[in-house]
Amino acid sequence: MQRERLGTRLGFILLSAGCAIGIGNVWKFPYMAGQCGGGAFVLFYIFFLLVLGLPIMAMEFAVGRASQKSPVMAYQALEKPGQKWHIHGYLAMIGNYLLMMFYTTVAGWMLHYFYLTASGRFDGASAQQVAGTFTEMLSQPLVMTGWMILVVIIGFGICAIGLQNGLERITKVMMIALLAIMVVLAVNSVMMDGASEGLKFYLMPDFARMKEIGIGTTIVGAMNQAFFTLSLGIGAMAIFGSYIGKGRALLGEAVNVALLDTFVAIVAGLIIFPACFSFGVPSDSGPSLIFITLPNIFNHIPMGRLWGSLFFVFMAFAAFSTVLAVFENILSCGMDLTGASRKKVAVVNVGLMILLSLPCVLGYNVLSGFQPFGAGSSVLDLEDFLVSNIWLPLGSLVYLLFCTSRYGWGWKNFKEEANEGGGLKVRDGMRLYVSYILPIIVLIIFALGIKDKFF
Template sequence: MEREKFSSRLGFILISAGCAIGLGNVWRFPYITGKYGGAAFVLVYLVFLLILGLPIMVMEFSVGRASQKSAALSFNILEPKGAKWHLYRYGAMAGNYLLMMFYTTVGGWMFSYVCKMFLGEFSGLDAAGVETAFYDMLAQPGPMIGWMLVVTFLGFGICSLGLQKGVERITKAMMVCLLLLMLVLAVRSVTLPGAVEGLKFYLVPDFHDLAYDTDGRFILGAAIYDAMSQAFFTLSLGIGALAIFGSYIGKERSLTGEAISISVLDTFVALVAGLIIFPSCFAFGVNPGQGVGLIFVTLPNVFNQMPLGGVWGGLFFLFMSFAALSTIIAVFENIVAFAMDLGWSRKKAIVVNGIALILLSLPCVLGFNVWSGFSTPVGNIQDLEDFIVSNNLLPLGSLVYLLFCTSRRGWGWKQFLAEADAGEGLKFPKWSRAYVTYVLPFIVLVIFAMGYYQKFFQ
């Protein structure tokens, strides 16, 4: 059976960016930027995005395009005879399933908040009332399961239409809407009375705030680690989530230039999310570094104080829903491709995986209510699923791709470089061989080890 292809280069860039653009950009990035003093942290993050995320992204795309398969079979095709690299396919496949086991739940929260905002359910509530409304939502398994089902059916429904007519066409439209929504919200935010202080915080670097917190404690090491991990995790590297899209494109364009375009779009969304959030928070005297509660507790309070706040809040959560759904569609397509590479039809892959992911997503939903008494060393069920993916499968999977593309016992540097540089456009720098072979794997191992240190020893 002939491999499906994207109909256009723009489709490849927008869908790959859609996979990378997710809640990490528009949720985690703003609150850790707020935590570490704003603009100076953004500069450090951008440096790490360039030297950490970009090379691994090119490697994932190269493995996908050279093999013309998903991670389920790509290593089998490219590895030397007798090698065992293909065993990592189980890690890659597990990473995609585990990511969706909690991402569908959080995506459901976003869709739920779109309705709550437009219906005015937060109007008249004080800060404590908004917080109570969030935890009341988590405590109700019925509506939570309902929204998770909406997200799952929507994602697999789009995948069922095929690569070009479903995934590509709808993701392109959704990404355009996402970008337009962001620009409208950013203009509204920066024109609020008092927004100038938020813009200064976000755009004017203060390296003292990067090194010391408000209590005078030295935090530079933690800030550098969080900048590294954000640059690394924002692109969903290491589980083959991007490699699949490499398998859907031809050799007309070199992969380094394409990876840069995707990284620029991913970064643009993260930076504009900050332009929406920081001026709004400063305009209404709200702390922007309030962790995960920033989106669901802090910002509804901000919208409550705005004229037409329900409309602006509804548009904001619509944009958040598009960001979440773009990732869900991309990863669902990867999961479907696993099954299709193993000989299933698209229809069978969607039906079986749809049922499986609905069942696999239930523990995360129930972990906030019916099974709330169940805890693990890293927190609730969602925390455990996130820890397995973010702190283990993403860094270790990225290490596998790095070693596979640079080692004589793997695919090898020459084959990787030939694939990455095929076509017109920017070429992968040959002088970086020592860096990506020795230095970058060491940095990935440091990120992996620091993830455990922060979880268990701080």
């Protein structure tokens, strides 16, 4: 059967960036920057994105393009007879399901908040009422299940239409709208009275502040964020590599995706920090920043309902861009494993995904007694920990070793595939770094993630 192809290079870049651009950029990045001291964190984040993210992304793209298969089957096409690299293919597929088990719920939160803001629910509400709305949503399993099911049906529905007509077409429109809305929101934030203090906090590295927070805390936070923002290690990028031709070298394409990903993260901060400083809201208020802090701010500005609605449309688009990309990965694995049609695999996965997403939804109400990491933790924390701290770093390590070791696909084969086409090339001078130093850094990230959680 002929492998499906993306119609345009722009489609490939926007889809890959859409997979990388998600709630991590627009929710986690600003609150991490707030907690880790602002400008210095942003500086280290960009540095680590270049040295950690780019080589591994180029490797995932190369494995996908060389194999012309989904992540679950890619290793079989490239490994030598008798090797066991392909076991990671099945783990990568499980990783995609694990990620979506909580991502569908969080995407549902964004839709719910868009509905609440657009319908005027926050108009004239006090700070306590706004805070209470989030708690109230979490306590309503039916409301959250409804939104989650909507996310699953729309997501698989778009992917079922086809690669070019469904996924590529919708993602292009959605990503261009996302970028346009962000710029409008950022301009609005920057024009607020008192915004300059927020911009200074966010964009000017203050190493004295970094010292207060802890140099190690800032650097480790930036390293983790840079590593996890690109969704590397579960084949989420490899799948799009398998849909493109040989016209462009892959390191250059990885740079384009990383630039778009960084642009979105930086602009999300430009929306949030000036607004926080204008209204005297603590910029380090953590995960509650967008569900409690921002609705309060929108309440106090002219045309707040419009700006609030636009903000949550943008958040929903950011969440959906990842949902669509990972659903495509799941469908492609299913089609490769079963030989069934795109539509059949989509129908089966709608039911399966809804069932798998229920523990996260119920973790805040019916199953709230289950607190895997102690008081206040939930099912979402467990699922997020498994993906972010185990699947992504260890999966990235497998891709790294597979592409650099003579016991895997090997440096020569990787370099040949990555360098085919025009654009930025992989050089032999990088070999020492990606073969020996980068795997150690990835292991350190893995160890730090485990240490943070349990010690």
